[in-house]
Amino acid sequence: KEVETQTKLANVVVLATGGTIAGAGASAANSATYQAAKVGVEQLIAGIPELSKLANVRGEQVMQIASESITNDNLLQLGRRVAELADSKDVDGIVITHGTDTLEETAYFLNLVEKTDKPIIVVGSMRPGTAMSADGMLNLYNAVAVASSKDARGKGVLVTMNDEIQSGRDVSKMINIKTEAFKSAWGPLGMVVEGKSYWFRLPAKRHTMDSEFDIKNIKSLPDVEIAYSYGNVSDTAYKALAQSGAKAIIHAGTGNGSVSSRVVPALQELRKEGVQIIRSSHVNAGGFVLRNAEQPDDKYDWVVAHDLNPQKARILAMVALTKTNDSKELQRMFWEY
Ligand SMILES: NC(=O)C[C@H](N)C(=O)O
Numbered sequence: 001k002e003v004e005t006q007t008k009l010a011n012v013v014v015l016a017t018g019g020t021i022a023g024a025g026a027s028a029a030n031s032a033t034y035q036a037a038k039v040g041v042e043q044l045i046a047g048i049p050e051l052s053k054l055a056n057v058r059g060e061q062v063m064q065i066a067s068e069s070i071t072n073d074n075l076l077q078l079g080r081r082v083a084e085l086a087d088s089k090d091v092d093g094i095v096i097t098h099g100t101d102t103l104e105e106t107a108y109f110l111n112l113v114e115k116t117d118k119p120i121i122v123v124g125s126m127r128p129g130t131a132m133s134a135d136g137m138l139n140l141y142n143a144v145a146v147a148s149s150k151d152a153r154g155k156g157v158l159v160t161m162n163d164e165i166q167s168g169r170d171v172s173k174m175i176n177i178k179t180e181a182f183k184s185a186w187g188p189l190g191m192v193v194e195g196k197s198y199w200f201r202l203p204a205k206r207h208t209m210d211s212e213f214d215i216k217n218i219k220s221l222p223d224v225e226i227a228y229s230y231g232n233v234s235d236t237a238y239k240a241l242a243q244s245g246a247k248a249i250i251h252a253g254t255g256n257g258s259v260s261s262r263v264v265p266a267l268q269e270l271r272k273e274g275v276q277i278i279r280s281s282h283v284n285a286g287g288f289v290l291r292n293a294e295q296p297d298d299k300y301d302w303v304v305a306h307d308l309n310p311q312k313a314r315i316l317a318m319v320a321l322t323k324t325n326d327s328k329e330l331q332r333m334f335w336e337y
Pocket residue numbers: 018019020021036065066067068098099100101102124125126127
């Protein structure tokens with residue numbers, strides 16, 4: 001009996017959404033020129049016979065898209081399916097195969113709204129499976145290994161790329177041509193080597209079980225848009241986004257989320273009209289925006305995104321706005337999550 005429980009494999013469901021990990025190119029030399037979202041989940045799983053030693057793995061095709069085309073409705077659909085599976089007694093862990101372009105957004109979204117301590121791992125690849133030295137197979141093997149491990153429970157949504165275990169909150173795609181594409185300004189949580197996880201640190205921010213957000217209570221996501229800042233920027237994009245109905249605008253700012261003097265008056269005006277203004281930074285290695293530095297946020301009633309990059313700030317703003325439109329509450333959430 002004891003031997004039986006020791007060797008009992010975890011049940012892991014692979015939810016496939018498309019991306020390069022399901023991509024196919026014309027020749028093995030095509031590492032960057034290929035079509036994403038071509039290969040079905042059954043074929044992905046069948047391509048790695050070693051998975052059967054890690055877990056009882058079954059697949060579900062939730063969608064088949066390149067991740068740059070993901071919509072808020074897609075996010076909600078995926079989030080609801082993850083929640084159903086997490087509630088199921090015969091599921092121990094969930095793996096989501098995903099395109100890498102918006103992987104960090106989906107991972108952060110799930111990290112905020114899934115009320116479970118079961119492992120949820122989001123994984124992609126930088127090269128299609130048809131390419132020489134394709135990375136998807138090992139990334140997926142590692143994802144299933146982490147999803148089936150008890151040690152991964154309660155650590156929030158995780159990402160396994162390039163042998164590293166990253167926090168879904170922190171991780172970001174930093175370069176688009178290397179397999180070493182995903183980094184976090186604060187470092188990975190661990191490593192996965194030959195199917196075994198090695199942990200070094202824990203996420204400090206609220207997530208999953210400890211989150212005040214629940215996918216089951218979210219009917220729709222409000223419109224939150226991003227405007228990019230640079231030298232000689234005008235206020236045209238900000239005004240247009242507000243006019244098209246944005247409830248919040250993420251300012252993808254320079255440096256410490258700084259705002260051009262050409263844009264400040266428009267943002268003050270938009271805030272008076274009820275649009276939330278959230279200052280983030282688009283610096284490459286990870287921004288760190290502080291309140292009332294660069295701009296008087298208290299005076300203007302603006303919010304800062306702290307270390308969240310613009311695309312992650314959009315995710316938190318959408319989820320937060322389903323609960324409150326109070327800027328002080330929004331700011332609290334931006335510190336806590
Ligand atoms: N490497 C990738 O997965 C890129 C692809 N465009 C996607 O996000 O679906």
